[in-house]
Amino acid sequence: MNALTVNKMTVVYDKQPALEHVSFSVPEGSLTGIIGPNGAGKSTLIKAALQLIPARSGSVEVFGQPYKTQKQLIGYVPQRSEVDWDFPTNALDIVLMGRYRQIGWFKRATNKDIEWARACLEKVGMEEFAKRQISQLSGGQQQRVFLARALAQDASIYFMDEPFAGVDAATEKAIIQLMKDWKQQGKTVLVVHHDLSTVEDYFDHVLLLNKRPIDCGPTQSVFTIDNLEKAYGGSIAFLQKTTAAGGRQ
Amino acid sequence: MMDFFSVFGFDANTEWVLTGSLLLGFASGTIGSFVLLKKQSLISDAMAHATLPGVCLVYILFQVKSIPLFLIGAALTGLLATQAIQLIINRSRIKTDAAIGITISVFFGFGIVLLTYIQQHFGGSKAGLDTFIFGQAASLVKSDVQVITIGSLILTLIAALFFKEFKTVVFDPSFAKGIGLPVRLLDGLLFSLVLLVVVIGIQMVGVVLIAALLITPPLAARYWTEQLGVMAFLGGSFGAVSGISGAVLSTTIDHLPTGPMMVLSASSIFFLSFLFGSKKGMFTRMVKQL
Incomplete structure (x- = not known):
């Protein structure tokens, strides 16, 4: 069964199309990387899908x-x-914010909610920072707090917007572990990602995007030099270097 | 509360006024915490100034001093001003600061014109409208203070009830939307609370400085704490202290307007917090670095 299906999504910024007729679907339990050049509309796609920004259609x-x-x-x-x-x-x-839907209006977090939130922090290796003021955390630690908050939501489909951007090794490991756990639990994960060299290691599905969808499906069939050329156009010379061990001919 | 004030030998009416100023200060300091963190200090100042023409228009039309009517007038021009600012930013190359600057002057200028008209044609001093610029606690009668008291209690109650939701919406509106919170509605509610502070505080504090009573107390509180709950309560308390000391100063010393006195008190608290605040105070940080 498809966990997520997007039909003909079009988003326009200042009369410039940011996304044109994007349609794709991802199967339940898949780990999908959303890949494309800068300005391809990757973040825009998930924001529009979640109705955080308005879509034209x-x-x-x-x-x-x-x-x-x-x-x-x-x-x-x-x-x-x-x-x-x-x-x-x-x-x-x-992290407790991840429980607010369950807690409901006008009510305070119970001890059970706090236990739950602590367990989520522990999962991402942040238990000793529970009471730390958030400005005192490093970038990677802040990212892990966001992951713990998502974990606390206990959702079925997770959307992550560039979680690997500018994080330390420990955080990278925590994200990968979390994605594996989620996959094992049958949850569906979509990740906006821009490091092409790690695409094959992290994701079993890929959506290749450049304002329009180039291709979508299992990583082996989508993550090819041919497709990358279509998505990245002129910058392909640089790409071939960075993906020498990556994309297949 | 009443007995507490009578120790200082104030008459019954003054006691009422002081209670009102305390509660108004608390409500505005609490609600101001969210406004400050939402980075809407300047826009709420513009909105406060822009309520003046609305209130005056309503008075010219109905010739009664009625808080519900004033609220409608204030909401109308307050909202119009914020929409105008947004429109200027979206549709021209004018930046936010200039857009706010232009809008404040146009609306406030128009308000002053209307206020002058009222004073010349309706004897605005009878209705207490002449105090709307800088506020005058001594001009308040019992029914005014009742409105301030009840209004402030409602404001504080709403801020407490929606604390968790306001916190989420201010910190991370996208996430709030994602978990199904009605973000626009909550934004609108916060905006309405600010409007209510402005309208019930208009006669005591005045439109010019009410924004300072919203922003300065929570700003001072931020130097003492890293927790929003504590900040909101401390901001409220600083607001209450500023409110009451402003009211005392302006009622005991002749002809001193109340708004400026409240804001001077709030600014003193801010200055002390800026220097000695236990979390972010200048000296505290210097000592920590030693």
């Missing part, structure tokens, strides 16, 4: 149902740079 189905009715199944990890880390709060509080 298009629809999104989650397990065959309209997205609107399935929001509770979605976990989203935004780019770290999108929030103000000087906000007066600690790591545990941020």
Whole structure:
């Protein structure tokens, strides 16, 4: 069964199309990398799919149902740079936000919620930073707090926007481990990613995008030099160097 | 509360006014915490200035001093001003600061014109409208103070009820939307709370400086804590202290407007916090570095 189906998504910024008629679907339990050059609309695609920004047209189905009715199944990890880390709060509080849907309006987090949040921090190796003010965390640690928050949501489909951007080795390891765990639990993961050299190691599915979808499917059949050339155009000479061990002929 | 004030030998009416100023200060300091973190200090200042023409228009139309009517007028021009700012930014090459600057002057200027008209034609001093610029606690009658008291309690209650949701929306609006929070509605609610602070505080604090009472106390609080809950409570407390000391100063010393006195008190608290605040204070950081 397809966990996610996007139909003819078109997004326009300042009269310039950012995405044109993007349609694709990913099977349940897959780990999909969303790949494409700068400005290809990768982040725009997941934001539009989650209705965080307006789309001119298009629809999104989650397990065959309209997205609107399935929001509770979605976990989203935004780019770290999108929030103000000087906000007066600690790591545990941020992770607790992942439980707010379950907690509901006008109610406070119970001890059980706090236990849950702590367990999520532990999963990403951040248990000793629970009470640390978030501005005192390194970039990688902040990313792991966001991962723990997503984990706390206990979603079925996870969207991550460039989680590997500018993180340390420990965080990279934590992200990879988390993705493996999620896959094992049958969860579906979509990741905006730009490091082509790691695509084959991390993902079993790839959506290759450059404003339009170039190709989508299992990594072996999509992540080819031919397709990359179509997506990246002129910059392919540089690409062949970086993916010498990667894309197949 | 009443007995507490009578120790200082204030009459019953002054006690009422002081209670009102305390609660108004607390409400504005609490709500200001969210406004400050949302980086909307300047825009809320513009909005506060822009409520003046709305309130005056409503008075010219109905010739009664009624808080609900004032609220509608204030909301109308306050909203119009924020929309105008957004429109200028989106549709021209003018940057945010200039857009806010232009909008403040146009709306406030128009408000002053209307206020002058009211004073010349309706005897605005009878209605207390002449105090709307800088505020005058001494001009408040019992029913004014009742409105301030009830309004402030409602404001504080709403801020407490929606604390968790406001926190999420201010910190990470995308995530908030993702977990199904009605982000636009909550933004609108916060905006309404600011409007309510401005309108109930208009006669006591005035439109010119009410934004300072929203922003300065939580800004001072930020130097003492790294927790939003503590910041909101401390901001409220600093606001309450500023409110009450401003009211005391302006009622005991003749002809001192209340708004500026409150803001001077708030600024003193800010200055002390800036120097000695336990988390971000200048001296505290210097000592830590030793």
